[in-house]
Amino acid sequence: MSNSGCSGQKRHQQLENAFKGPPEAFRSKRRRTDNNMGRDLHVPDDYTVGWLCALPLELGAAKGMLDEEHEALPPRLGDSNNYTLGRIGQHNVVLACLPGYGIAMAASSARNMLHSFPKIQIGLMVGIGGGVPGSQSHDGADVRLGDVVVGERVIQHDMGKTERNGYFKRTGVDSQPPNHIVTAVNRLRGDHKLMPSKIPSILAEMFQRHPFMKEHYARPTTASDQLFDADYEHFEACDGGKAATCDNCNSSRRLARPTRRNEHPVIHYGKIASGNQVIKHGVTRDRVAGDLGALCFDMEAAGLADAGFRCLVVRGISDYADSHKNSRWQEYAAAAAAAFVDWLENGEETYWITDGLDEFIGDHDELIQLTRDLVACKHIKACVASRPWTVFQQVFGKRSNLMLQHLTVKDIEIVVRTTFNNNDDFRRMHSRNQQQAESFLTQIMNRSSGVFLWVRLVTQSLLRGISNGDKISDLQKRLDEIPENLEDLFQKILDTIEPRYRQQTAELFQIHRAHPSISALRMSFADEESHETWSDGAPEPLTMDEFVDRCDQIRRRIDSRTMGLLELDKHDKYTNQEYG
Ligand SMILES: [Zn+2]
Structure with a gap:
């Protein structure tokens, strides 16, 4: 996390109020839980994911990822943590915000959480951190504001002893996430190479569910991501007060970086340097990070390892750990980190396909409601197919949709033409009266509504007519009598x-x-x-x-x-x- 000062505190209060205010989405979720009290009553053992954060704005982002919020449980005596309970995908998640900064605070909160929720298997520390910009770090990663750093290793940077020749030997925490989490992370990491990041869509869905969050958690402009030379200090006003922005900083000391192809957060995997000190000094940042090969700084991760809370640390980059740091990117960075976790916990998406809505025997509104409930779960994508009935078009017509017959029109034409051209009698009819024969073929294609089976059955009937010596006018009558609806067509065939x-x-x-x-x-x-x-x-x-x-x-x-x-x-x- 980053120490954000007084103006930051005020904003945190606003954020907390935002959750208490008129958040329609949260309220409606709660109502749904109330209705299902019997089914949704939970006990501490139900929770297998423990998610810690250090700032209210980080807790806000975490809450934004919940598919459902659960009723609070009675507190355990001696546990001062304040928990938020809920579900993400299939996991029941317990969220807690640390009551203060630093490693010791993190350790005691983590101990309490493990004690109160003994079945926690996945530990997470999710929030913001100070990034180590590219060229200086050993890995050479191009870390920018809003990016996400996933901790493969957490190293305590400020504990140790100075030995001969001034060499600082680190003796603090050096930990890695547990193997089962590493496995999940590696799977996701493989996905990065195959598919685009899901973080933008996860954030978009969060804003859709909680429109009021957009005000605080939306991405700041790329122009406000400014990186200065490590040894160039932030401009201080004449009275010694610190300017809130870098408007007065020397733009010639700003480092030029290549424009990225898009604004999506890049996910970096590497070391996180953890310590009790707030790093707000570019030169120190580069020295310590260079020593450790770290991609970012935080102030809690080392404490969690101390407490036996083996976890994955995920940091959204909100500043560059230099004197220019301000709080502008904090919310977005916190949301990006939370979205990464959401992606991690929901590696797989469910696709739900309902074919033939129109064939459902029963209440169509029920069917529509079922589909709506399904797509309200953010990891379910639904695809429904139906004849173009008004009742379904009114509900689903505005979502992305397509008419199957528009896609198959060419193929249907090929089938119809090939079938009839292969028939000698029809070819003769065609050469005698081209216009009438063409119009006849066009009618077959148009009436098929893209259904190949219909075309197949109809051409069978028509070819039978041709072999009976039907003229084109007879065939036309035959075609006119054929129902356009497949079911009626089956019945008609059976009747013959x-x-x-x-x-x-x-x-x-x-x-x-x-x-x-x-x-x-x-x-x-x-x-x-x-x-x-x-x-x-x-x-x-x-x-x-x-x-x-x-x-x-x-x-x-x-x-x-x-x-x-x-x-x-x-x-x-x-x-x-x-x-x-
Ligand atoms: Zn500055």
């Missing part, structure tokens, strides 16, 4: 089956349903009227003629009894059109 075949139709469908990949030959045996074939004992092997006869007969039987709803596929199997 001769009534005396219908018993057999049902049997064929049932055989196929029991054995979806049945071959034509097996189908022909299953379709036997009696079991006489088998009465003489083991059957003789079939001759090739018998084989061809059987396959040919079953093909014709199936065609006439299912009207194309079942058909032989390329591999000589019968497939049901609905599933195939």
